[in-house]
Structures are given as structure tokens and as C-alpha cells.
Amino acid sequence: MSTTTQSKTGSKKLALGMPTPEEITAGGIPGISARPKLPPDLMAKLNNEELEDVEDIELPTEPMTINMGPSHPATHGTVRIILTIDGETVRDSDVQVGYLHRCFEKEAEAATYTQVFPYTDRLNYVSPLLNNVGFALAVEKLLGIVDRLPERASYIRVIVGEISRITDHLTCLGASAMEVGGFTPFLWMIKVREWLWELLEELTGARLTHSYVRIGGVAQDLPEHFIEKLRAVLDKSVEVLGECESLLVKNRIFRDRMDGVGTISAEDAIAWGWTGPCLRSTGVPYDVRKDHPYLVYDRFEFDVPVGSVGDNYDRVAVRLEEIRQSMRILDQACKQIPAGPVLLDEPRICMPPKNAVYNTIESMIGHFKLIVDGIKVPPGEVYSYTEGGNGELGFYIVSDGSGRPYRCHVRAPSFIHTQALSKLILGAGIADIIPTFGLINMIGGECDR
């Protein structure tokens, strides 16, 4: 069939390997002839002109396996889902992660504790500062200096952490709204995120990969007028947030795509290890900031919003309310923040000021030792946990007493949430996968590490 020849019936063969219409009708092409024939009684029914009860006809279907991802235009995360579908209904699925694996844990074993910070930036890359804080607290727990942290540093950590939480939720909500067709909330929310990122850029010098937190404090003090600028941005943001909310919460199309989709019970969510906004959407009020307060979170008044049914809409509503609660915390932190140093005065842990490194021999030696050997952390193992953007962000660190972690494991909430995706989309339509996946908020960098 590779050449253009006249066939018996006179029709022209089209191109390489293309069957002629006659061949198709005759069923002589392998693969095409193998199509299942409809059962005779159904054929009779279909041929019957009086098709009054069309809805009673059950067309025979075969489960079909299709591939979604790893790079799918409607999912914001590199994940591959192998779906077994029956018509539009998902009957089975295999979620495959790992496309963004960057050997974080292996690389961390070869880096000094300070050198791990840039890697933590790239875990949950929409709220990098929360990862910075989580890792710093784990190392500080090993060093036994959690109680000695300078107050101002703790407040700065809370402030940058809550700003990051807002940007995290804004990204999740905006992208999820866009994926179900609402483009305007996405642009508005990204606009707010941009304002917040500009503030963080002013503070840390980077928009996304800040590496701002240090063991024993933070890298530098807040720039001049930071608090005033933050207040101004928050005032603008809360307005935009209200506008976005009115576009989402009262939007019939959005509600139809979210209400009752991807429902999970509180018992199941706990069994699947869910934390963060996803767990709270099922009605369990577990928030690390409230239940195991760290830094200075016990000094703030804030509420832990919970959902009632654990569907996608609850996850939207919980995140929207958490943004407001984060703003409440920011407001109180801006009022309470004391003056003082932002880095612990402990030469074996914290870098001396640059001026002293160039002018005194002790500081120069200290600087050299910290850069070459790293911070000497006493041997032992700790598990330290904070409330990340997606849930309980835990670091399990084993130290052998040297300047580099012996083992550094991240309890990544995204990884644990994505695991339950198979269960959430079971029996749902293909179109429901997109909002369900979006509101689990799987962040590739955190999930695959």
C-alpha cells in the first residue's frame, strides 16, 4: 500500500499506509475490523424508528485508559494521572509524581546547614519564606536556641511567613479560578501577590527564592518604612480580595464546579494524613500555629476557619478566610514588633557583622569557620513542624555532630495530599479532576523535593 496504485474499484490510494474507504467498509484493516459489534437486540432497538425511550438505551462501554499529564495545560503542577474512564466517569486512576525530583534530601546531606536554605526556597516555591522558617526552627531545636531567639527576629519571621501564606493562598485560589474559566480573579489575585512580592523583594533582594532566614535569626533588619508600606499594601489588598470573593462565591458557574466535588470526610482526611487548609475544610480545626504555637504565634488573636463538608468549595472558603486571618496577624505583629537585634549574638552559630570580619581577627576566624566547617550542631535527631502554606511542614533532621546534616527529611504536605487524589476523583467526571487537583494545591517542588 506504499505506492499510489489504482485499486480494483478504481479509487486512488491516498498516501503511505492510508486505507481506502472501501477497505474500511469491508473491514479488512486490522484494528478497525476489531471494533466491537453492538448486540443484536440493541441494533434492533436503534434501527427502530420509534425511539421514544432513548434514555433507556444503555450503550455498551469499555473502560478506556487515558493519560493526563505530566505536562497538562489545565493542571498547575507536573503530575501524570493515568485514568481508567468509563465514558466521562473516572473508574480508576494512578497518580504518578516525581517529575520535579531534585534530590533535595541527598543534596542537603552534602551542604552545611546554612547552605540548605536555598534548597528549602525551592520546596514550596509560592511560599518560600515559610520553608525557610520551618528549616531554621528545626536546626534551632537541635541547637537548643529556640527560646533564645531575638524577639524582633521572631516577629519578622511571623511577618514574612504570613505574607508568604497570603501569596500561597492567592496563587492557589487564582489558578483554580482560572482553570474553571474565571480569568479575572486570577489576574486580580496575581496583582495582589505582585504587591506583596515587591515588598519581599525590597526586604530580601529576591522575588521568589529569598533565602532570607538564618539560623538564629534573619539576614537583615526590615528596611525603612517597611511596616507603613506593608499596611498600605494590606489595605489595598483587602479591597481586591473582597472583589475577587464576590466574583467567586456568588458565581453560579464557579459554585457548580466546586460544590460537592472532591468531597472527603474528616475521618478519611485524618487517615490520609491531611493537614492545613485541606484538613480544615473537612471541619477539623488543626492548625500548628494554634495547637503547637511556635515563634510568637501565641501572642496573636486569630481564628482557625473550618469547612463543613470537605468539598472543593470548602477548600476555597477556608483559604479565603485564612488570607483575612493572616492579615489580622500581620496587623497585630506590625503593632507589637519590638526594636532590637535580628540575629542571635552567638559567634559559633551566627555570622559576625561584615564590618567586624574585615577588622577583627576573632570575627574573621569565626567567619572562616562558619563558612568552611558550618555550624556545629550537637548529635541527635529532631522533628520540628510548622504551619506551611499547605499544611504541617515538618523537618526531620539527624545530626552526627558535624557541620552538615546526616539526614534531612521533609514532611511535605503536598506529597501527602496528592496521595489522596485518586480517592477524591474516583467516580467523578474528567472535568472535576481539574478543580480537585487545583485545590489540593499540589506544588511540584514540595511534592517531589
Added chain:
Amino acid sequence: MSKADLDKLVAQFPGAVVSSHSNFGDDTAVVTADQLKDVMRYLRDTAGFDFLVNVTAVDYFGREPRFEVVYHLRSMATGNRLRIKVGLHEEEGGPSAEVATVSDLWPTANWQEREAYDMFGIKFTGHPDLRRILMYEEFIGHPLRKDYPKEQRQPLIRRDYSLG
């Protein structure tokens, strides 16, 4: 915080708990591999530790037992936390380190045990679907073992893209 829970566990399973400590405020019990399942079932059903926070492993290369599988538990009612560890031997050229799965007690253990298998080669007996998860199927070795060099490169094998 949950020292009492730890003491209760030691009293309940005197033979199973090899050692225990509360360093850095983290209550830890090391249990024997053969009794891990009973201990975990007791902790979940009777002691109230209904939330499995995390499962991971550590390779203490050059020490016996070489591997440790680490479980972090939390009680949703009281907020207490507990760490359970189990040491696993691996003989040279012999069978790989093995421990019973807890994925039937907590579904969240499923992927986390797969990750420990992928990274350390620890076999979780009874696991329903013990495949690699972060690395690709053709990857040789287990990257987080201490005897796996960090610089080692492996060709990415292009496989036939079937939907199997």
C-alpha cells in the same frame, strides 16, 4: 509532653521496646521489627495516636542495625506526639531490610513507604503496591543510601511510552 504515653507503651510491650528517650523533647521508642505492627495497632486503637504524621528512613551506614524506619505519630485529641523507630539489618548480598507495612492501618503510609523503598530499598512486606515513586522504574540503586555517590550519573532510559 507525652512522657506518660511513652511509659504506658513500655509497660504494655515490655519485650518490644528496645530503648526509649525524650531527647530534645521528642518522645521516642525503638521497637523490634517483628512487633511493630502490634505496637502501631495498639497506639492507633487504644492509645489514641490516630494520626500518622510521617514515615521515613535513615541509613546509618557502618552501624548495626544499618537502617532505621521512623514513624511520627500525633494524637488528634490531645495533641501529643510520639516517634516510633525500628532498626533493620541488611546482610551483605543477603535479603534486603524488611519490615511490615502499616499502610493497612493508615492509608497515608502507602506513598511514604514507597518513598522509603525507592530511596533506601527497604521492603515493606504486605504493601499493596511497592513501586518506585520519585525515581523512574529503570533507575539502578537507591539514591539516599550512604554508599550511593552523590555525583553518580545514570542514563535516563527512554522507554516505550505505553500506558501500562
